[in-house]
Structures are given as C-alpha cells and as structure tokens.
Amino acid sequence: MAINKLALIRYRTIDQCLSNRRRKWTLDDLMDKVSAALYEAEGIKSGVSRRTIQADIQLMRSDKLGYNAPIVVREKKYYTYEVPEFSINSSRVTGADIDKMNEIVSVLKQLSGFSYFDEMNDIIARLENSVGKTRTNGRSLIQMEGNTLLRGIGHIAPLYQAIKKQLPLLINYKSFTSDEAHQQVYFPYLLKEYRNRWFLICKSKKENRLVTLALDRITGFEEMAAKNFVPYNGIDFERYFAETIGVTKGEKDRAHRVILSVDKRNAPYVLTKPLHSSQTIIKEDAAGIIIRLDVTLNFELDREILGFGEGIMVLAPKILQNRIARKLKNASAQYNSR
Numbered sequence: 222m223a224i225n226k227l228a229l230i231r232y233r234t235i236d237q238c239l240s241n242r243r244r245k246w247t248l249d250d251l252m253d254k255v256s257a258a259l260y261e262a263e264g265i266k267s268g269v270s271r272r273t274i275q276a277d278i279q280l281m282r283s284d285k286l287g288y289n290a291p292i293v294v295r296e297k298k299y300y301t302y303e304v305p306e307f308s309i310n311s312s313r314v315t316g317a318d319i320d321k322m323n324e325i326v327s328v329l330k331q332l333s334g335f336s337y338f339d340e341m342n343d344i345i346a347r348l349e350n351s352v353g354k355t356r357t358n359g360r361s362l363i364q365m366e367g368n369t370l371l372r373g374i375g376h377i378a379p380l381y382q383a384i385k386k387q388l389p390l391l392i393n394y395k396s397f398t399s400d401e402a403h404q405q406v407y408f409p410y411l412l413k414e415y416r417n418r419w420f421l422i423c424k425s426k427k428e429n430r431l432v433t434l435a436l437d438r439i440t441g442f443e444e445m446a447a448k449n450f451v452p453y454n455g456i457d458f459e460r461y462f463a464e465t466i467g468v469t470k471g472e473k474d475r476a477h478r479v480i481l482s483v484d485k486r487n488a489p490y491v492l493t494k495p496l497h498s499s500q501t502i503i504k505e506d507a508a509g510i511i512i513r514l515d516v517t518l519n520f521e522l523d524r525e526i527l528g529f530g531e532g533i534m535v536l537a538p539k540i541l542q543n544r545i546a547r548k549l550k551n552a553s554a555q556y557n558s559r
Contacts, residue, residue: 227259231269231277232288234258236309238300239292245299248274281309373419373436377412380421380436384409387452389426389445395438402440407432410453413468415521420468422458424451431455433468466497467521479514479522480536487532496525511536523548 234255238246248271256268278300281290291303302308383390390409395402406426413420419436455461455472462468464476480503483491488510491500499515516522518541526533526545535542 227263227265228277230258230262231255231273232281232286232309235274235277235281236290239290239302240308242301242305245295246301247298248300251300371418371437373439376436376439376442377419380409380442381412383444384412386447387450388447389450390423390442391445392434392442393440394434395440397438406445407434408451408453411458413458413462415467422468424453426451431472433470464499464515465517465519465521466525467519469519469521470517474517474519476515477518477538477541479516479518479538479541481512481514481526482534482536483510483512483529484532485509487529491533518544 235251238251238254251274252269252271255274259265259269278292280286281288282292283289288309290309291307292300293303294300380390388409390407391404392407393402393404407421407423408426409421409423410431411422413422421434421436421439422431423434424431462470465474476499481496485508488505491510491512492502496512497514497516499513501513502510503513504511518538522541523545526535527548535545
C-alpha cells in the first residue's frame with residue numbers, strides 16, 4: 222500500500238502521542254496534535270477531521286502497513302498502546318522483509334560502480350541475527366549487462382556524493398577531440414546512464430549552460446568548498462530528457478517530428494522494444510511499419526537508426542534524412558575502396 226507524505230506525518234504524530242504515557246489522550250487531543258504537526262510541517266491550516274484520525278488508528282492497528290499497533294481505548298475515551306514500549310518506529314523486521322532486501326541489494330550491486338551497496342551485506346547480516354534468520358547464498362537469478370573494463374566506473378560513487386552534498390568540482394576532462402586534459406570548475410547535478418555508459422550532467426563555472434561529461438573521459442577531480450556551489454534551477458531533468466534518446470541535448474534543443482519506415486524483418490523488434498516512449502504507429506502493412514518519434518536530433522538518434530542498417534529509412538525531417546544518407550554513403554565507400 223502506498224503511503225503519502227501527509228499520512229506519514231499523521232501516523233508519526235499519533236505514535237508520538239500514544240508513546241507518551243505521562244498523559245491521557247482523547248480523540249480530540251490527537252486531532253489537535255496532528256493538526257499542529259501538519260501546520261508546522263506543511264503549512265496546512267484546515268486541520269484534520271475526527272473521521273480521518275479514527276481511520277488512521279484503524280489502519281495502524283491492522284497489518285496493512287506492517288504496524289500491527291496494539292492501540293486500545295481506556296475508560297471508553299483515552300487512547301494508548303497496550304504494550305508500553307511499542308512504537309511504529311521500532312516495528313520488528315520480519316524474515317520476509319529481509320528476503321526482499323536481499324533481492325533488492327543483489328540487483329543494485331550489479332549496477333557497475335555502485336560498490337557501496339556491498340556495505341548493505343553487513344547491515345542485513347545484523348538484521349538477520351536480530352530476527353534469528355540465517356541467509357543461504359544461492360545462485361544469481363538475475364544477470365544484468367555490465368562492463369567491468371569500462372573506464373570511469375570508480376567515479377560514480379564520489380560524484381553521487383558530490384551531487385548530494387552540492388559540492389563544486391575541479392574536473393580534469395579529456396574529450397575525444399582533444400589531445401590533452403583540460404581543468405575546469407563544474408557544478409554537478411545529475412548522473413545519467415545510457416547503454417551501460419555513465420555521464421555527468423553539470424554546468425561549467427565559466428558558462429551558464431548544461432554540459433554532458435562522459436565519466437570515462439574524466440581523468441580526475443577534486444571537491445571544492447560547498448559555499449561556492451551554484452544550484453540547478455532549470456526544469457526537472459525527467460522533463461528535460463523526456464524528448465531525448467541518450468544524453469546529448471542542449472538547453473535550446475527542441476523535439477522534431479521524426480518519421481521512419483521500418484521493413485517487415487525489423488518491425489517486430491521496433492514494436493516490442495520502441496525506440497522512444499513517444500513512438501506511435503502511423504501505418505502497418507505487409508511491407509512493414511511507419512512510425513513517428515518526437516525527439517531531438519542528436520548523435521544517439523543517428524546511432525539508433527544506423528544500427529538497423531538498411532532495415533530503417535528516414536522519411537522526415539529532411540535534415541535527418543540527408544545526414545543518415547551521407548553517413549551510410551560514407552560507410553559504403555569504405556568497403557567499395559577495398
């Protein structure tokens with residue numbers, strides 16, 4: 222069951238009240254305390270109704286949230302915990318909970334670079350000890366694509382921490398077009414993965430625009446004083462990359478209507494694994510399909526199309542059609558010259 226933020230505030234406040242046994246708590250007392258907590262945390266002035274508090278108590282008593290709170294009513298009006306030391310914050314972790322945690326950690330540890338998930342093993346071991354449950358190591362049931370030889374993997378964890386702590390970074394970066402690394406101050410905002418390669422979305426101190434740095438091209442970096450950090454105040458990154466395949470996108474880039482003709486041999490692959498979330502079918506017949514994508518025209522889109530070779534033809538826009546045709550022609554010329 223999903224729990225929203227306001228509900229969590231209510232449950233936590235009720236729990237704090239019932240854990241305080243130095244006074245007796247009526248339903249009206251609980252309403253007042255919860256209303257005050259909602260106002261302090263979220264600025265909500267409307268308060269909370271008796272019906273809501275009664276429903277919260279019933280839910281806390283049940284096992285739907287895993288609380289099973291022993292809430293009882295004394296003298297027909299005072300609410301308290303039957304077990305004095307009970308609190309929803311100290312609810313017992315079950316064996317099933319640990320099994321779920323083990324599964325999640327097993328998957329997360331396969332994400333190259335996130336080695337700090339190894340530390341979860343010790344935490345889970347201690348939880349198992351308190352629950353009296355012994356874990357047996359079995360074979361892996363999930364295998365994710367990974368490339369342990371990929372450069373820059375070790376940067377992921379410290380870059381993540383720098384983003385979290387809002388620390389400027391002095392980064393040494395060597396692009397594919399440069400013979401030597403260049404040093405510059407960047408403000409890191411997002412780590413983004415595409416096809417098992419990781420990128421840092423950030424802003425340079427010298428230029429007020431977003432740039433994308435490949436982690437495998439970062440030769441080193443140093444953390445700087447947090448006081449000089451410039452926060453990101455643009456649109457949410459989910460929206461920013463919504464119309465993009467991959468990671469290459471300028472802040473002024475806008476989506477184009479891309480029309481592609483896919484032959485019958487490749488149509489099933491494109492239908493079962495869309496090239497982009499915006500993909501829609503314009504036409505479908507024995508010859509194949511015609512699809513539409515609303516995406517920015519970037520390097521990753523070119524690679525996606527070129528990966529299908531003769532199986533996909535660009536119908537629109539003309540600028541993309543000419544670009545793909547030129548690349549295919551150049552590729553063909555290499556073989557014709559041999």
